[in-house]
Amino acid sequence: VIVATAHHQKPRVPEFASQLEPDIVQMHSADYKRPSQLREGGVLLVGAGNSASEIAMELSRHGHPIWMSGRGTGHIPFRIDTFLARHLLVPLVLRVMFHRVFTTGTPIGRRMRAKMDLHKGGPLVRVKPRDLKAAGVERVPRTAGVQDGLPVLEDGRVLDVANVIWCTGFTPGFSWIKLPVFGEAEPLHERGVATSEPGLYFLGLEFQYAFSSVMVQGAGRDAEHVVGVLASRVEAARTAAEGQAELAPAPQE
Numbered sequence: 001v002i003v004a005t006a007h008h009q010k011p012r013v014p015e016f017a018s019q020l021e022p023d024i025v026q027m028h029s030a031d032y033k034r035p036s037q038l039r040e041g042g043v044l045l046v047g048a049g050n051s052a053s054e055i056a057m058e059l060s061r062h063g064h065p066i067w068m069s070g071r072g073t074g075h076i077p078f079r080i081d082t083f084l085a086r087h088l089l090v091p092l093v094l095r096v097m098f099h100r101v102f103t104t105g106t107p108i109g110r111r112m113r114a115k116m117d118l119h120k121g122g123p124l125v126r127v128k129p130r131d132l133k134a135a136g137v138e139r140v141p142r143t144a145g146v147q148d149g150l151p152v153l154e155d156g157r158v159l160d161v162a163n164v165i166w167c168t169g170f171t172p173g174f175s176w177i178k179l180p181v182f183g184e185a186e187p188l189h190e191r192g193v194a195t196s197e198p199g200l201y202f203l204g205l206e207f208q209y210a211f212s213s214v215m216v217q218g219a220g221r222d223a224e225h226v227v228g229v230l231a232s233r234v235e236a237a238r239t240a241a242e243g244q245a246e247l248a249p250a251p252q253e
Contacts, residue, residue, distance in 0.1 A: 001200055006172070025162065026165070028168070035059055041163065042160070044067050076093065186205060192209070
């Protein structure tokens with residue numbers, strides 16, 4: 001069985017979301033389509049990754065006061081649409097650094113993976129911190145809970161907002177797999193091959209082998225590896241079965 005559903009299946013929303021005032025419009029970023037879905041008034045974006053940043057930039061053009069809550073994810077330090085970026089910097093980052101350097105096969109990649117929070121968003125790509133500042137988006141600490149029906153920040157500040165968009169990522173939705181193959185954050189695997197259950201494989205996991213594993217080129221390489229391991233196991237089982245058949249005594253007349 002190859003589980004190729006990746007990490008991003010079930011929108012993740014904190015339990016305290018249900019304690020917000022009922023007239024506050026709230027949704028997960030997966031359900032956000034356009035500004036007209038929101039009420040007039042302030043918007044709290046819970047999360048500070050790419051989804052939150054791009055939604056913030058769009059909403060800032062429609063007159064909403066915006067607060068972006070959470071720790072920064074870092075950002076790619078160049079504009080991806082410039083001539084230099086398209087022809088040199090983006091290929092260098094995507095095809096060399098993300099695909100060949102930051103892997104579990106290199107010391108720097110293993111150190112990087114060990115320090116990564118696999119539930120944290122990746123670095124900002126199109127939007128830069130200075131873009132958010134210029135758009136009037138206010139960065140605030142993480143959202144810690146609810147007080148009197150309103151979101152409260154880690155520093156104790158209560159925000160009187162009309163809208164909350166949960167840019168809090170996803171869970172992989174692996175609850176249907178009733179096998180002891182999971183660690184605290186992910187399946188226990190080696191390049192997508194479950195370490196304790198022969199015959200079970202995964203594809204599309206965060207940093208499955210490289211930082212690029214959730215990208216097209218990385219997913220393709222991971223798939224080739226997983227299918228190669230599967231095929232070799234099938235061939236080994238077939239060869240073993242043929243050998244046992246040859247050693248079996250001939251049937252008696």
